Amino acid sequence: MSIKNLLLVFIGRGENRTQDQFYSQAREHMPPANKIIDVFTIGDIVLAILLFVAIHYWRLNRNTSMTKWPVLGMLPAYIHNISNIHNYLTLILKQNGGTFIFEGPWLTNLGTVFTCDPMNVQHITSTKFANYGKGNHFREIFEILGEGIFRSDSHIWKYNRTLLHSIFKQESFRAFIQKTVEEKVCNGLFMFLDNACKEGIQVDLQDVFQRLTFDNICSIVLGYDPSCLSIDLPIIKCERAFTQSENTLFYRHVKPKFLWKLQNWFQVGQEKEFVENNKILDEMLYSQIKSKRDTQGQKKFDLLNTIMNVVGDEKNPIDDKFLIDDKFLRDTSINLLAAGRDTISSCLSWFFWLVATHPLVEAKILEEIKENLPSREHNWKDLGTKGLGKLIYLHGALCEALRLYPPIPFEHKCALESDVLPSGHRIKSNATVMYSLYAIGRVEEIWGKDCLEFKPERWISQKGGIIHVPSYKFIAFNAGPRSCLGKDISFIEMKIVAAAILSNYHIQVVKDHPIIPSISVVLHMKHGLKVNVKKRSI
Numbered sequence: 001m002s003i004k005n006l007l008l009v010f011i012g013r014g015e016n017r018t019q020d021q022f023y024s025q026a027r028e029h030m031p032p033a034n035k036i037i038d039v040f041t042i043g044d045i046v047l048a049i050l051l052f053v054a055i056h057y058w059r060l061n062r063n064t065s066m067t068k069w070p071v072l073g074m075l076p077a078y079i080h081n082i083s084n085i086h087n088y089l090t091l092i093l094k095q096n097g098g099t100f101i102f103e104g105p106w107l108t109n110l111g112t113v114f115t116c117d118p119m120n121v122q123h124i125t126s127t128k129f130a131n132y133g134k135g136n137h138f139r140e141i142f143e144i145l146g147e148g149i150f151r152s153d154s155h156i157w158k159y160n161r162t163l164l165h166s167i168f169k170q171e172s173f174r175a176f177i178q179k180t181v182e183e184k185v186c187n188g189l190f191m192f193l194d195n196a197c198k199e200g201i202q203v204d205l206q207d208v209f210q211r212l213t214f215d216n217i218c219s220i221v222l223g224y225d226p227s228c229l230s231i232d233l234p235i236i237k238c239e240r241a242f243t244q245s246e247n248t249l250f251y252r253h254v255k256p257k258f259l260w261k262l263q264n265w266f267q268v269g270q271e272k273e274f275v276e277n278n279k280i281l282d283e284m285l286y287s288q289i290k291s292k293r294d295t296q297g298q299k300k301f302d303l304l305n306t307i308m309n310v311v312g313d314e315k316n317p318i319d320d321k322f323l324i325d326d327k328f329l330r331d332t333s334i335n336l337l338a339a340g341r342d343t344i345s346s347c348l349s350w351f352f353w354l355v356a357t358h359p360l361v362e363a364k365i366l367e368e369i370k371e372n373l374p375s376r377e378h379n380w381k382d383l384g385t386k387g388l389g390k391l392i393y394l395h396g397a398l399c400e401a402l403r404l405y406p407p408i409p410f411e412h413k414c415a416l417e418s419d420v421l422p423s424g425h426r427i428k429s430n431a432t433v434m435y436s437l438y439a440i441g442r443v444e445e446i447w448g449k450d451c452l453e454f455k456p457e458r459w460i461s462q463k464g465g466i467i468h469v470p471s472y473k474f475i476a477f478n479a480g481p482r483s484c485l486g487k488d489i490s491f492i493e494m495k496i497v498a499a500a501i502l503s504n505y506h507i508q509v510v511k512d513h514p515i516i517p518s519i520s521v522v523l524h525m526k527h528g529l530k531v532n533v534k535k536r537s538i
Helices: 003-011 019-029 033-039 042-061 075-080 082-095 118-127 135-141 154-168 171-199 205-222 237-254 257-266 269-294 303-311 326-356 359-372 380-389 392-404 487-504
Strands: 099-102 112-115 410-415 432-436 505-509 530-535
Touching (some): 075 082, 082 112, 082 432, 118 432, 135 237, 135 410, 154 171, 154 303, 171 487, 171 530, 205 237, 205 303, 205 326, 237 269, 237 326, 269 303, 303 326, 326 392, 326 505, 359 380, 380 487, 392 487, 487 505
Parallel strands (some): 112 432
Antiparallel strands (some): 099 112, 505 530
């Protein structure tokens, strides 16, 4: 009997056969017991057993959303859909009522509770905030962040947040950020786009925004402009190292921990590049910190100098347990670089793609900008802080981009103690819980049947103001005590860039250019955003 005939018995057309009929047909094809070894090779028998087990599990799970295999768990389905992972997880979550438990291979660290249930998110981020920290798994993956605000828990996190909040709330600091961004737009972004218009060349707007925001955040935090955004698009080592490090961080999520740890130990593959990129970033950061120490008397206004001028070399008056040394400044800097570069560049990329493909939205934004300029002869810079605050429709369009394409597509926590989510799912101590920001923006119960549509109007009240949506539903800036300190600052920068570009240029996406999310810890576009740029006057 051939393997082919045996398979026909296992998976033949009669899927509704009774068990007795199944075994009856099997016996008809089977030779006498004492002849089996003569008919089959050992390889045939092993293959048949494996196929039988595979088909058995497929039949048991074919009506469920994600098949669980022996030994491998649910990993095969995850890997099979990795190129479309965000939409796939959104579908799985919808099929499972907003929460499901992903079971990884045996003896790995990939078992995770996924959720997009807003009540679960509120529970994790606010109600039981003290029970859900970053955890050891997160800390191991994101070791590059040191003891900065995004990687720390408990008293270290509180100290970081208190210190940064005291700076971010200062009007002088916000004014400094606005001035820095406006200068870079005029002296960097406009020069590049004007040249693109003149030469008639296609532009990868995502790359432009990554360069722009890296220059901006380095200027704001370090007082140092690496000049990534210029006409010739130079390769800047520290900017490239920053980008490449992100890719490694994502694959640390999906690889078994022992594997990437082994690669790191032997310095091979992505882990070798990761270590090299970390060295490049550390060299840049410590060089800037040393420069600050040497020239501290000049009192140049940037975030590092602000911290150093507040506390000097003494123990910080906010909490005398901490010393502001070079390591602390390095960790603070790299966390803020991560917060102020990729999150804003990601949002701007998706925003301009959405606006470029929705001309009515673009027209409304342009009309709003005109109405809020002091006179029609003035340009976008005359909007000022008050004018930017009046751009309600633009604000709604940015919120829509953040809802549909949140820069950080998923967030993970670790339960310190066992717990029960509002959905009824039990969480063991030390279990990983991940909430999908991408999926939350597509929950019909929150956003309605048209949740996949780009509609800035959903954010605007009948009186013309911005509708407030609770942070555990609109979670692009996180929720609870860990909500983003730089939310208002981020909107200022995004509005400046959006108003400046739309007022001066018409952006047209290159025909048939594929737009799909990348597989990364930040929701970039896999193939960039290729556009044609034309000058226009408002």
